[in-house]
Amino acid sequence: MYFFDFFAYIIFQVLQLYKYAVIIYVIFSMLVSFNIINYDNRLVSIIMDFLYKLTEPLLKIIRKVLPKTGVIDLSPVLLIILIEALQFVMTKYGF
Numbered sequence: 001m002y003f004f005d006f007f008a009y010i011i012f013q014v015l016q017l018y019k020y021a022v023i024i025y026v027i028f029s030m031l032v033s034f035n036i037i038n039y040d041n042r043l044v045s046i047i048m049d050f051l052y053k054l055t056e057p058l059l060k061i062i063r064k065v066l067p068k069t070g071v072i073d074l075s076p077v078l079l080i081i082l083i084e085a086l087q088f089v090m091t092k093y094g095f
Helices: 001-031 042-065 073-091
Strands: none
Touching: 001 042, 001 073, 042 073
């Protein structure tokens, strides 16, 4: 029983970290697109590459499902909503 609770807690925390990674990726990509931070900076490029490799697989799947909305990308919003829903189910039903 305790192992299951521990495992559920670890999954919950990983989902929480992934949600933060998506938020940070969106903020960084907006800052790069508005030329507030420079992608040629080595630290920025390392962080952006890491976040891209971490978040893009799920975002790509969501982009295939969502209709095209022009220049606005709604896939991070939907991914965060899905993560929040999964976390709610985990806490509601005791997983």
